[in-house]
Amino acid sequence: MFSVRKTLRIGLFAATTFAVVAAFSSFSSDEASADGHHYKDRNAAMKSLGGNMKKLGGAVADGNNADAAAAAKAISAIAAKMPALFEHKEIPTASRAKPGIWDNMADFNAKVAALGAAADKVAAGAAAGTLGSDPKPVVGSIGKTCGSCHKVYRGPKV
């Protein structure tokens, strides 16, 4: 009887320890990191980029230069924040970031800068009223820089 209780106790202890360790590791890797950077901020930034790309496409199709310029400027502003968001290496299980980002930071940041430059060019085109009405080449001119970075530095969906 004693040995059964002992076994149960050990089992319970092990399970609890495992749960605490799992919770802690989940907290430390998935929720927030000691240095304050946060993969969720990166995700939010990426989602915001996508949202603004959609807005940009819609605005170009509608011939709304003011909205197109605003979306392009928002994309450029997010691009400017990217280097800080990726400054510290964090790859929790939910992240699609590839380790290569931190092995090739200069290249990664150059690709981010290309995103900003492409968005600035579109913003200037919107201001000058020269974007035309076909959203694909406009969105594609920025999207090319997204793709060139995703090609190397983003893994498949997890």
Added chain:
Amino acid sequence: MQNLIRILLAVVAVSAASNAMAQSGNAERGKYVFATAGCGTCHTAEKGGAFLAGGRELKTDFGSFFTPNITPDKETGIGGWSDEDFARAVQKGVSPDGDQYYPTFPYTSYVRMTQTDILDLKAYLDTVPPVRNAVRDHDLPFPFSIRLSMIGWKLLFFDKSPFEPDPTKSAVWNRGAYLVNAPGHCGECHTPRNLLGVVNNNLALSGNKNGPEGDSVPNITPGEGGIGDWEHDDIISALEIGLLPDGDFLGGAMTDVIEDNTSKLTAEDLNAIATYLTALEPIASND
């Protein structure tokens, strides 16, 4: 009588000439076939490799393959090949010397290409600048290093059936089916394979856990985890510029596929592919 003979001779001459025409491809059209078949992505080495001079490393579970030079260089490329040599290589997976090719080279899909497309493609490849580049051998462990083993593999698994249009479907759907399954060879990455590298066509295009560079490849059927909630035009945008419905942009190996191939397709062909993919039987994701 002499007139009759003269006419008959003329008819024979014209018929012989038209046969000869049918034998040689149209290079201009072949350039477009080349875009549909996606040869350039694998046959050009990364980081500034000469166009089609080979040498790109393809890492797989079976080892590393190094793609061959397909420029018309006579010694290191395919310069000395006849049309028949080319068709046999691309559709049967056998070199002019009788060597067996591994199915990393998607002859398993190209076998369904039309003869016109094959000849036009060859005619185009004959026009690209020849580059002298001897590519190293594949780096494969035993027993995969034995090329002859491919004879058995082909006997068991190589489905040589040609593309058969479905008369109950529209011409647009059939064009899409041809592009996806023959030159486009989409299933080579988007369909799961078994341990022997055989594509599981019961799960066609439903995603693959083990795609190029070990990355998973998504489900492109309308099944769960696939493209069921995509609009027809979403597929076109994705193939044309890499844009996803949520404003995200495709990455991984698909970036090259878009740049080298799908962005170069005509609006009609993109529409055909979207028509075919949206009408696929829904299969839940296997990626």
